[in-house]
Amino acid sequence: MDLEHIKGIGEKTIEHLYKAGIYNLEDLLTYYPYRYQILKPTSLEETKENETITINAIITDVGKVSFIKRNFNVLRFKAESYGKILSVSIFNRSYLKPNMSVGREITLTGKYNALKNSFTASDMKLSKLESEKIIPIYHTIKGIKNASLEKIMGNALTGERVLDSIPEKYQKKYGFQSKQETLEIIHQPLKVEELERAKKRIIYEELFEFMFKINYLKLLKESDKGIEKNIPMKKIEHFINSLPFELTIDQRTSVEQGLKELASPKKMNRLLLGDVGSGKTIVATILSYANYLAGYQTAFLAPTEILAIQHFKSIRDLFKNSDISVEILIGSMTKKEKTAIMKRVENGEIDLLIGTHAILNEKMHFQNLGFIITDEQHRFGVSQREFLGKKGEKPDMLFMSATPIPRTYALTIYGDMDTSQIKQKPQGRKEIITKLVKEENLKEVLLKTLDEIKAGHQIYVVAPTIEENEENDLKDVYLLKEKFDLAYHSKVPIGILHGKLKKAEKESVMNDFKLGRTKILISTTVVEVGVDVKNATVMIIFDSERFGLATLHQLRGRVGRNDMQSYCFLICKEEKERLKVLEESNDGFYISEKDFEFRGEGDLFGERQSGDMTFKMANLKRDFKVLLAAKKDSEEYIKSKEYLEDVNYKKICQEIDFTN
Ligand code: ADP
Numbered sequence: 113m114d115l116e117h118i119k120g121i122g123e124k125t126i127e128h129l130y131k132a133g134i135y136n137l138e139d140l141l142t143y144y145p146y147r148y149q150i151l152k153p154t155s156l157e158e159t160k161e162n163e164t165i166t167i168n169a170i171i172t173d174v175g176k177v178s179f180i181k182r183n184f185n186v187l188r189f190k191a192e193s194y195g196k197i198l199s200v201s202i203f204n205r206s207y208l209k210p211n212m213s214v215g216r217e218i219t220l221t222g223k224y225n226a227l228k229n230s231f232t233a234s235d236m237k238l239s240k241l242e243s244e245k246i247i248p249i250y251h252t253i254k255g256i257k258n259a260s261l262e263k264i265m266g267n268a269l270t271g272e273r274v275l276d277s278i279p280e281k282y283q284k285k286y287g288f289q290s291k292q293e294t295l296e297i298i299h300q301p302l303k304v305e306e307l308e309r310a311k312k313r314i315i316y317e318e319l320f321e322f323m324f325k326i327n328y329l330k331l332l333k334e335s336d337k338g339i340e341k342n343i344p345m346k347k348i349e350h351f352i353n354s355l356p357f358e359l360t361i362d363q364r365t366s367v368e369q370g371l372k373e374l375a376s377p378k379k380m381n382r383l384l385l386g387d388v389g390s391g392k393t394i395v396a397t398i399l400s401y402a403n404y405l406a407g408y409q410t411a412f413l414a415p416t417e418i419l420a421i422q423h424f425k426s427i428r429d430l431f432k433n434s435d436i437s438v439e440i441l442i443g444s445m446t447k448k449e450k451t452a453i454m455k456r457v458e459n460g461e462i463d464l465l466i467g468t469h470a471i472l473n474e475k476m477h478f479q480n481l482g483f484i485i486t487d488e489q490h491r492f493g494v495s496q497r498e499f500l501g502k503k504g505e506k507p508d509m510l511f512m513s514a515t516p517i518p519r520t521y522a523l524t525i526y527g528d529m530d531t532s533q534i535k536q537k538p539q540g541r542k543e544i545i546t547k548l549v550k551e552e553n554l555k556e557v558l559l560k561t562l563d564e565i566k567a568g569h570q571i572y573v574v575a576p577t578i579e580e581n582e583e584n585d586l587k588d589v590y591l592l593k594e595k596f597d598l599a600y601h602s603k604v605p606i607g608i609l610h611g612k613l614k615k616a617e618k619e620s621v622m623n624d625f626k627l628g629r630t631k632i633l634i635s636t637t638v639v640e641v642g643v644d645v646k647n648a649t650v651m652i653i654f655d656s657e658r659f660g661l662a663t664l665h666q667l668r669g670r671v672g673r674n675d676m677q678s679y680c681f682l683i684c685k686e687e688k689e690r691l692k693v694l695e696e697s698n699d700g701f702y703i704s705e706k707d708f709e710f711r712g713e714g715d716l717f718g719e720r721q722s723g724d725m726t727f728k729m730a731n732l733k734r735d736f737k738v739l740l741a742a743k744k745d746s747e748e749y750i751k752s753k754e755y756l757e758d759v760n761y762k763k764i765c766q767e768i769d770f771t772n
């Protein structure tokens with residue numbers, strides 16, 4: 113079902129959802145809360161210091177709003193709770209002021225300071241909380257408030273049903289609830305106890321579907337007829353030699369493996385694994401060039417618009433001296449623009465089309481598609497039968513993934529699938545020197561940073577996000593700026609980036625940094641800093657213990673994009689053993705293994721926005737037993753051929769294979 117048919121979803125909301133990679137009902141309903149907030153009124157006596165609590169209170173003085181900066185205000189008022197009159201402050205809720213009145217009952221969530229008898233609220237509702245309430249908390253989608261998302265989910269649940277991915281046989285075997293029931297519990301839980309069971313089902317479902325796809329891909333591998341392509345090796349060698357850098361050995365090997373399969377009558381079904389920054393894009397680019405020279409079109413699919421645009425820009429640049437015509441197609445383009453591009457694809461005027469998966473939802477016909485590249489392997493296919501090559505031959509497929517799945521798991525998961533791995537970093541890259549620094553020793557970081565600024569380099573700062581969902585992070589970005597201004601006597605130009613800025617403002621902030629007008633860029637992690645600033649040599653991450661190793665590794669990857677020595681400072685309250693892994697190593701594979709050891713998959717797959725996440729709820733390490741069961745079940749399911757009768761699996765097979 114399309115998103116526009118869901119009640120309460122307007123055009124603007126759809127736009128925001130698309131940007132978050134949510135294109136249909138299923139994407140929406142599988143956008144699971146990452147945690148739940150349990151609201152139950154606490155009494156002030158029971159609270160421990162620094163604990164976030166929820167209390168009922170009555171307004172005794174409506175107070176006033178102070179506007180501190182654009183997008184930043186504080187509302188201060190008085191309220192009575194448990195016989196105490198509290199001084200309450202809350203950020204960025206000026207809009208609640210008109211509805212406040214003396215005597216009104218409210219619910220406050222935040223921290224109580226008994227000494228000052230003050231309450232710093234992170235949330236406030238203009239009604240009394242009667243009993244326990246469970247609120248699902250979602251990862252922020254820019255432009256949509258958590259409460260709105262809650263409502264949207266409610267509406268989506270009353271609409272059309274999503275297909276059940278667990279075959280009935282296995283539902284019975286494990287005694288699972290129906291999918292509908294499960295989704296209702298996940299998005300609108302009434303009791304904490306029912307959540308566990310619902311989660312179990314979703315984890316199994318994800319792993320079953322995942323293993324089914326892999327097993328099905330393996331099955332196809334044996335029978336698929338591909339397109340035998342004529343590859344002019346000389347021209348490709350020439351192109352490789354014209355690149356601004358030399359390929360690493362792993363890149364060369366991956367290119368050779370790919371070329372061999374493009375030329376073979378067998379269909380390519382290859383997985384290209386490599387750490388962020390290891391240079392997968394160039395491998396895909398060379399292969400798409402070969403495919404073009406052989407006379408075929410290439411489709412390059414990215415998981416998000418931002419990544420699509422990034423690929424488009426860098427690939428177009430690599431091809432600037434060649435005849436290949438490269439275009440981009442993404443959901444946010446106008447209908448007119450899209451239609452024009454689609455027409456040119458149909459006429460064969462476009463050789464390489466880069467876009468998000470949204471392009472596949474449109475009625476798209478290639479003239480002679482010969483090669484499909486999917487960035488992030490978990491999204492397999494999602495295509496339609498129109499994507500056939502000539503004469504019923506199937507396009508070659510390359511799946512790229514920045515997710516370094518540790519060897520032990522990779523073997524279980526991929527088994528004998530064709531994989532290429534890029535392990536080395538491009539030459540000339542210096543290892544990023546990484547250091548854990550306790551908050552109280554921030555001064556040494558500030559000094560080092562100043563040296564780097566004096567040397568003409570630039571600095572990234574990632575601000576702590578207390579709660580991705582709360583607006584507190586805004587406060588922290590501005591507080592940090594004040595800190596830096598104080599330390600450097602306001603002599604260093606600083607840019608600020610956060611989710612509340614308008615698109616144009618964001619672009620101008622990024623542009624200033626890119627052009628070196630600002631030397632320091634402070635941002636929240638909610639914001640994707642897509643810019644590639646080669647001049648940046650320092651990355652400072654505050655509250656680093658809040659992040660998983662993989663996320664930190666990815667953030668760190670924004671510096672060290674040149675031959676200068678770069679640094680990463682992980683600011684923390686206490687030096688965690690886990691974080692020391694980053695001091696020791698710049699190797700994403702090693703880090704991912706360690707991340708597994710320390711905390712399971714955790715956020716191994718990065719933040720959702722980065723498009724690196726394979727599973728929404730399952731965790732390979734924690735749920736390894738379930739994975740093994742799902743693997744066995746799915747193999748049995750394929751062998752039994754029962755999937756041929758299952759509407760959902762017929763669809764999944766069609767998405768992977770294009771001839772079914
Ligand atoms: P990935 O997609 O694997 O994360 P990219 O393909 O985006 O990495 O490459 C990261 C950066 O490294 C790009 O700026 C790219 O131009 C550069 N790069 C790729 N291969 C090499 C190489 N062999 N030598 C030097 N730089 C390279």
Ligand code: MG
Nearest residue numbers: 392393487514
């Ligand atoms: Mg990439």
